[in-house]
Amino acid sequence: MTLTTERKEKAILFLWQHLLLLISLYLMTLGVVLCVKSSLGSSVISSLPFVFSLAGLISRVPEWTIGGYTIAMNFILVFCQILILRCNFDFMQLFQLVIGFVFGWLIDINMALTAGLECTTWSSQIFAQFAGCTIMGIGIAFEVRCGSVTMPGEGISITVSQVTKRPFAKVKIWVDTTLVLLAVAGCYLFFGSWQWNVIGIGTLFAMIYVGLVVKFIAPHLGWFDRLLTYRPGFRRYLFGLARLLYRRGEVKE
Template sequence: MSDPKEVSRGVNLTLRYLTFLVGIFIMSIGIALSVYALIGTTPISAIPLVMSYATPFSLGVYTVGINIVLLIFQILLLRRRFELIQLLQIPAAFAFGSFCDLSVWLLRGLDGVAADSYLIQLGLSLAASVVLGIGVWLQVTPRVLTLAGDGAAVALEIVTRRPFSTVKIMVDSTLVVIAVILSLLFFGELLGVREGTVIAAVLVGYVVRLLHRHVKWPAVLSRPGVHGS
């Protein structure tokens, strides 16, 4: 006969991973909205978007690639302190990349909508940041896994002993600078990195904090004693 506590713990863990997957799917919708806004995407998607403009490969393919690179960075940085469970960032990266391509396809009707109106571009960019913030909140609150971008920041936090918020800014800034350089090299102008990138950098964190403060679920899933967790 099954132990009720083990069953409850299994249900809890399943709910947490499902919440994580829903979170990264919603994140991908936010990223797709920022793509069609035409005024810059999020820091983690900046390099993939620039490279997708410059080559035949998709945003999702490069999203997987940048996440794998950031995972390798974590392994090199942490060495023996790297937790093997974080290798689950690999399937998470493939899921996230696939969701990004799917969301870009699902929202393809927005292609060209913002081309002649800065107000529409700004509106889509703001909407993208809000949606992305909701996705990030759903991704991080179950506390089962992180995408490689946040994982890299956690690794730097461990090694440098600096606050997570500080090293997160360092990671994001580095990704944006690389994207800017690539954009200038390939196109001689800024594509994929503009004021929308700054909007995302500021607004996403605000949305996440607001939701953490006022919405108890799904954070309650990861609290000790809840459903046997």
Template sequence: MKQHKHINPFAQDIIQRYLLFIIGLFFSAMGVAITKKGELGVSPISSVANVMSIRLSQLSLGYWLIIWNCALILGQILLLRQKFQWIQLLQVPLSFLFGWFTDFGVWLISFFTPTKYWMQICLVIAGTIVLGFGISLAVIANVILNSGEAFVKALSDTIHKEFGNVKVFFDISCVGIAVLLSFLFFHKLVGTREGTIFAALCTGFVVKFFNRLLKKTLETFLVKSIEPDMKK
């Protein structure tokens, strides 16, 4: 009789967690694309790439996000040096995925153009909810940090400051750089507006809401899916 080969349960767990992370990455990118469509600014971490995509439109928002994320990965290497864990280089292909997903999202909703301010606000709210949902899935997957969060962790470890405080500083710095670039390139505020502030203030609450709603169910599913193999 033929013997069926079974995947190692721990390998299966890792595969499922990375799949969940990639699904989370997809929804996060959709959130950025939807918010971008509102033309009221995007989330703080994406704001620099957003301004650059408006100024140098030869490259799409997705590709500017790839460049920005890779710059943050390089920043981690410079900060941590020998302490940098090479597994974190997985952030590079995941950054490419995020950029491609974002461009796909932009294309997906390209048919719709908001003509009223209330429509723009609705897009910002919807984008923030979708972004928060995606981030919560990535957090629950618990495999690797995205480049922004990983950079903040590297910085907080290096200067020995609390992660949450460094995260606030990082977000403010991203918005500050985006505003500076905006005035440098356009002599006015472009690409960073009230939508950026809304995303900065509300994304965390959305993530917490979805974490409470989904964490127990998803983690139970991940454990149960490998239990049959572990019992064999």
């Protein structure tokens, strides 16, 4: 294999893996949006942006979308990592900014796609929350397997874990709890009361159930690992199929 061919193979593999990462992020954000639509409580990662987006509607803060505030929060989390690690910060981790931006952008896309979805009954709310958490868990399991740069929320947890020498699992709980507490504080600051549609029973359910979904699905993702490798034979098959369809189109003309 020549050097040029090897570079092409690596470039194709990189693009393919990040296409799968994009699909994973889409599933995660679809789950986030369904939890928001349920009005039983948003997921942890969206609770603080959700509060600020609602506060924007009453002119307490800039009127950004939930996706816009998610992007801002992700950028702040990356900045915190830089402040904590300083010279030890790996600049490859700046790719988290891209991941964080795409994540927020996909949230807004899914909010637009589900604009007509209204959960007006308990059964529809419970179904939306359950479906959202399940889809989110599947997306997270895929995202982890992609092996790219982590989400800023996980990145800050890894950073604090490295500095404090505490187990990642415990630090992740601390970070999630901090985000929820900040969202609660935002509720009282902007609205003077607890907002159950932002932080409710659904939020607690998401904190427990999403992790269980990831643990359940993870052992069954061998097919996804094989898909990630994107073997040349599979690529040749796709190219051959594309040529065949193109030739048939020429014959019809």
